[in-house]
Every structure is written in structure tokens, then in C-alpha cells.
Amino acid sequence: MKSHASTLLAEVRTFRQNHPDVRYVDLIALDIPGHFYGKRYPIEMLEKVAAGSPLKLPQNAVLLGAQGGLFKIGDYCFNDGDPDANRRLVPGTLKPVSWESQPLGQMLITSDGTEAPIEFEPREVLAKVLERLQHKGIHPVVAFELEFYLFDKKLDNGLPQFARDPLSDDADDQPNLHIERLSRFSEVLDDMAQTAKDQGIDITVITAEIGPGQFEINFGHLDDGLRAADWAALFCRSTRGVALKHGYRASFMAKPYLQYPGSGMHVHVSLYDGAGNNLLAAHQQQPLRHAVAGCLELLPHCMPIFSPNSNAFRRLGGTVNAATRASWGFEDRDACVRIPESDPRNLRIEHRLASADANPYLVLAAILVGLEHGLEAKREPIAPLNEDRSSGTDFPLEMLEAVRAMHHQPVLRDKLGAEFVDVYCENKRQDHLAFQQEIHAREYRWFL
Template sequence: MTRNPHVESTPARATLSAEDVAVLQRVEGCELVDLLLPDMNGLLRGKRITRDALEKVYADGVCLPMSLIATDITGNTVEETGLGYDIGDEDRICRPVPGSLRPVPWSPRPMAQLLLSMEGAGGDMFEANPREVLKRVLTRFAQRGLKPVVAVELEFYLFDQRLDSHGRPRTPINPMTGQRNESTQVYYMEDLNDYRGFTDAVAATCAAQGIPADTAVAEYAPGQFEINLKHRDNAVLACDDAVYLKRAIKAVAQQQGMQASFMAKPFAEQAGNGMHIHVSVLDESGGNIFASSPDAPADTLKHAIGGLQRSARDCLLLFAPHANSYRRFVLNAFVPLNDCWGFNNRTVAMRIPHSNEANTRIEHRVAGADANIYLVTAAVLAGMLHGLENRFDPGPPITGNAYEQTEVRTPFWRDAITDFMGSEFIREQFGDSFRHIYGQQKRKEMHSFYTQVTDLEYAWYLRAV
């Protein structure tokens, strides 16, 4: 049997790692374990098992339908991927990710959760699994003696659990004032104080799960918040942190009578939810290859940005995967409508945040919080490596308002799908299988979306035409 040398193989028989055993010891009387497989949309699918079945899962894995990895956003199998009826809806063995076991502090019963990774037909990890896609990009960095350092910022809304009479979300009732949130007070400390019951509970959950969250801010819309994660020199673990954090935020919000949503654009008139990826790159000696000042930016920094510019169109579907994702791209909403860069400038796509020279990094600001964190990070890193290898020139940095100095581009979902499915960059970086499966998944979702008749169509056309 031929195995792919670039894909990490998992032993046929395995036992709990010392780290996972220590977690179980902390979860006194653990009764249940959630087995979590992040799919291509970033949704968590899997099984719930009893504690006494855990050793068998580590030893033999657990079977899940291969089609789960590319299930559409509504939970249906996408036959066009070739993973459904064409192969008899086969099961594949899913293996525990060592060291990923975490307590579930919001559960009323003692409980833990564990990440899974799906095998392919040959026993290696399935190459289209988002976590494996990212790992292959990191392998190419390692072959060049480089190590990315990654941090993730996630924006989200808190909503009232009860929808309005039209089935739409409502901002939450402020727990201190008893009034519905309607004002926009960016970075307003009173909002953080008012919702400290929520933010404190999230912080406690992060501490219990080992999630390195360090900053919470009130964002630029009523009920909108951002929680930031500390940087890691292991990009896969940085993404695992973000997966855990999203689940924790949703669970804590539900416990407190609210709903948390990472939907890209819940309200047309309010700010959208972004996912910002901060990246620096270390060489073999541990030095940051981007270290420089605004007056003399390092060539490596410029080359990496040039690669992000040239891969932006091919990767847009990874940054904006859903129909609603494209509602977020509107003028004067701190969302990039360009592929330019600049220092300490939130109107550009690739921002170099204010810092000392040693901590120079790229903040990639294109993706929405609704995207798959593994795939977003893989796309960002692949673009940067593409630029480093080809020494692309990004042009001069933008000073001031980029919206007024660059051509405003309004992206469309259909175009992004077409660009992705025809992209040689995607094929070369992520493989034919991934390009086909992800592209077909999104094409099917688009076709399903456009078969629906919306309320706006009735309002505009029913009587007028």
C-alpha cells in the first residue's frame, strides 16, 4: 500500500496520552465525552460516548460517514463531492487528536470533549480534512526552516434567544439596565461591565479548558464583542484554541439566556463579524523574519504581503464561504474592499499593527468569523509562503483612508466559487481532492440558496410587476 509521505500517519493502536490522562483526572467522575470532528464549514459533528468507551476510541478509532466532512451548512450530504452514494456513504475511521481532550465546564454532568481527525481509504489522514490541509502548509514552512506564529481574533454578537415576530434576531437585554441594547459604543467599558457575568464565565471556561484567551472588547455595534487569543508558534493549536473558544462562547451565552452568533452580517445596518489572523514567521534561530520599522520594512515582510495579494482572489471563498459572508463587504465598515497594505491602518486588507520591531506581524483582515479557522489560516499562510518563495512586490503601503485611494471592489459569492474551482494556486497548495470537494460543497449551497424566494422579492415584485 502506497502512503503519502507528506501526510502524518496515526498508529493503528493508541492509548491516552499523559496530557489527556491528566485532564480526565481533573474531570472527577467523568460520565460522557463529546467526540468532535470539525467539517469544512467549521461546524462540529461527531458522537457522544460514555466515559468507559474512551479507551476503545483511542485504540481503534470511531467510525463516522466520510460524507460528514463536506456536509453542507444545512446538514445535507453533497452528492457532487463524490463522498455520498457514489461510494456507498462509506464510514471512515476517525482518530483522537492526542492532547486535545478538554473538560466541558458548562455541562451539568461531568463531561469532556475530544477532537477527531478522519482517515482516508489508505489509513493516512484524509487529505481534505481542514486540519490536515493546514498541517501540510506548515510542513512546507518547516522544510524551509520557518515557523509561523499565529494569533486569532474573533468577533461575535450576543442576541436575545427569542427572535422577533419576523423570525429575525434581536439585540440582547442589557443585564444591568434591563433595556434592549441599541447604542453603538465601540470599546465602551460600561458595556463590558454590564456583561461581565458573561465575559467572566467565558474567562473561567477558557481557564478550565486551557484556552489562552487574553482580551475582551465591546465592538462597533450593540451586543457585539471580540475576544482575542494569545499567539502560538503552532498554528494548528492556535486554530484548535479558536474552535474551543467558539463552542465555549455559544455554550456560556445559552446558559445565560442569550444566543451567540458568528454570522458574518446579522444586521444590514450594523458592523459585521470578522476573523483577523495575526502572523509573524520565525527562522531557525528564533528570529522574526518580518522584524523592521515602518520607515524601512523588511523585504520578507513585503514579499509575504505580495503573496497574499496575488492569492487573494483564489482564496476568497475560504475567507467568505457563505451567501451571508458577502453582505459584510460594504464601504466604511472596517472591512477591506481592496488588497492593499499599510502600517497601523484599519482600512487596508493587510495591516501591520503598531508594535516594536521585533514583534512586527501581518494582520490579515479579510475573513469573516463565519469561516473555517483551519482553512482561513491555511490560506493566509500559503499566500505568505507563495510570496516569500517568489519575492513578490506588494507596492507601497497605504497611508490614510484606503477606501478613498484604491478601487473599491465588491465581491460576489458566485464569482468566488468560480475562481476557487478554476484556481491552479488552490490545486497546487491544497490538492485536487480538496479543491473538488470544497468547491462542489459551496456550489451546491449556492444553488440551494438561490432556489429560495425571499421576503424582499415579495415586497419589491409581487404587486409592482
């Protein structure tokens, strides 16, 4: 413990030496809907926390709805006295914030690793899954890919406007995959990539996607699943900030346009043993087939995680590379679970179903639980799409149905934690009901 504190203290002191103009640091963590909450600490107080002073925030901050409100979930929020819970600093995450008008720092905090972790905190849920896999001799290597849209900074009566082409000042309203789009928006994209690297994130490939103003960023492969999810979360925060600095609005919303492709969160996962052997490639890739079967079996019950809001379900409407059934295939982007071509050492799955605005900690936890379940159950998967284009099993396409499918699933309750499943399902149910409490103009046109 003393060694841990000295490492953190050294990190804070080095940061202060390198950034003497920074007076405050945002201590941040991801809540259930995938938004950051936290506190802004004077840099002097952060040094005291690093040295061992308590760091406490309300436990129920994790339970915030999509709009920041609290829902009554069991005894939480309104019958528990709104207690504080201990958090700790995540080593290696103290970085400068370059997109604000004033010098600032930020650092991740979490309850995992404290004496009383919050069972429904997303990072703690993933930490428990990874710890269990490690005890079983299973070591995941993970890489995220995130799609997002650029819009004009100003909304038009609340609706997004196409991003302006910096060269022509015209709206970038044409769907394409042209490399020229990367050149036209290079100033903001380069700043996004450099800012991410300044946060310690390994940015690799940048792609112009099909939708107008749509891009994809790939991250490097990591043998630390928590850090991989940290990267995805922090990238969303920095990218939104950089976009605003350049006069744009960056959004990871799953389906901002009905007529154009949605934005997804693709996750590559391979599994290794302690000696570095690829577990999925053993015995003529039979474990790969078992792992796929486990993913597909649990996928319909994980839909509130993969599609965490009403808009995310719109993305599953049959547009480009967006599956509407649980399926798999080799080198097939229409499948939920794609097996990219690779050598045995790098054999992996690519899970393509989650929306870009899903919680990366929970998405990865759900994928790993599916793989774990498959390796234990050792069942054969359904036919791949390469053999049968109609192969697949149905999954819920609406939030309340999805919540019902998740709530009582025994494997998820066991491997993700019953308390988490209860809290998460009720949070999503109430968020969905709150979203319905507004009459839109179309209802008057149809029913008045």
C-alpha cells in the same frame, strides 16, 4: 506509536480521576462549513480508543452543507458507498464541558496523522501546509481575534433581538465602544473567558466593539498553528453554550445587522527561522513586502474561504474597517492586510478580511499559502494605503464568482491540494444554490 498511546491513555485516566461524574465525552471535528460533527462516547470506550482501538466516522461527514445536508460532489456522498475513515484523538484536548445541564467532556478528533488522511478535511489541509513550511525552515507564530454579537435568547419571528442590559433590563441597542458595556455584561463575559481557559485556550484582551452587543476576544500567540486554529474553533463552541446558559444567544454570523459593523476573524502571523529570527524583518523588511504581495495576489481567489456564505459577503459593504478591495497598509484598519507597529522581533501581518464564521483552519491555511507564495515569487506589492488611499485590487463580492476565481487557481490547487479545492468549491457552489431556493417576502412586494 506505543508512547503516543500511553500518553493518550494517561490523559483519559487523569480526566476520569478529576471528573468522576462524567460518563460521556463528545468526540468532535470541524466540517467544511465550520460546524462540529462527531459522536458521544461512553468514557469507558474512550479509554479503549486511547489504548489503540479504531476510531471511525463517515468520511463524508466532512462534506456536510451549512444546513447539514449532503451534496453530490464527484463520486462522494452518493456513489462511494459512504465509507468510514479513521480518526485519531488530538492529545491535550480532553476537557470538561461546563455549559451543559449534565457533566460531559469533549475532545477533538482528526484524520490528519492517520494512515489515510481525508484530503479535504480542514484540519488536514492546514496540517499539510504547516508541514511543508516546516520542511522549508519556516515556523509561523499565530494569534486569532474573533468578534461576535450577543442577542436575546428568544428570536422575534426568526429575527434576532438586542441583548438585554442586565442592569436596566433595557435592550442594549446603542452602538458604542464604552468600557461600561464590559461591566454590564461581565457575568456572561467572565464565564465565557473562564470556560475558554478551562478548555486550555489562552484568552487575553476582551473589547466592547462598535455594534450593539458586539464584543471581541483576543487569543495568545502560538508557535503551533494547528493548536491556534483549534482554539478559535473550540472558543466558538463554548461561547455559544455559555451564552445560552446565561439567557443570551451568541453568534459569530458575519453581518447580523445591515446598519452595524459585521464580525470578523483577524489573524496575526509572523514567520521565524529555526534559530528564532523573524524572517519578515530581514534585509530591511524586504521579505515582508514580498509576503504582502503574495497575500494580495491570492486573496481574490480565496474569497470562498474568507467569506464562506452569502451573509459574509454583506460584511464587505464598506462599513467600519471592512475592506472592499485587496489592500495593505501600516497601522491601517481599512486594509485587508495590516502591518501593526512593532519591533523587528515581533514584526507580523494582521489579516483582517475573513468573517468570524469562517473556518479557522482554512483561513489560516490560505493566509500561510499567500505568505509562502509571496516569499517564493519575490514580487513588490502595490502601494500601501498610507501612500495611496485608492490603492487596491478588486476581489469577488458574490459566491458563484468567487468559486470560479478559486477553482482553477494553480497556486491554490498546488499548495492547498487540488482535491480539496475541487471539493470545497463544489460544496460552496451547491450550498449557495440551495440557499437561493426560497422566495422571501420582499420578492412578492417587488415582483408579484
